Amino acid sequence: MSILFELKVTEHFDSAHYLREYPGKCKNVHGHTWYIEVVLQGENLDSTGILIDFSELKGLIKNIIEPFDHQLLNEQVPFEVDNPTSENLARYFYHEIKKKLSDKPVKLVRVTVSESRATAAAYFE
Numbered sequence: 001m002s003i004l005f006e007l008k009v010t011e012h013f014d015s016a017h018y019l020r021e022y023p024g025k026c027k028n029v030h031g032h033t034w035y036i037e038v039v040l041q042g043e044n045l046d047s048t049g050i051l052i053d054f055s056e057l058k059g060l061i062k063n064i065i066e067p068f069d070h071q072l073l074n075e076q077v078p079f080e081v082d083n084p085t086s087e088n089l090a091r092y093f094y095h096e097i098k099k100k101l102s103d104k105p106v107k108l109v110r111v112t113v114s115e116s117r118a119t120a121a122a123y124f125e
């Protein structure tokens, strides 16, 4: 078994959404503070003992989530057709973050999106 380091960072944003074709009250516009938890793994630390700089990682995630902050998610391009559910957000953010990490010595393990303390949806491949 090889030795791995695992890093986890969490960012958040606030936005509104509604669920199309949903029979319950979530069909109405309402808001959440969305928490995005990103988990990475890697083996090799740089000369300062860092796998990937936390501030760099947080900046990268902030750039991806910033366009959605204080917006109606249903009007944003990735969710104009697909419902902005926690599951679909997790998948979208996973793919966007993976693209930005392509030149880094880390593997994106999982992106978890929470719309409340009691619920979370994770996406991984």
Ligand SMILES: [Zn+2]
Pocket: 017, 026, 030, 031, 032, 115
């Ligand atoms: Zn909701």
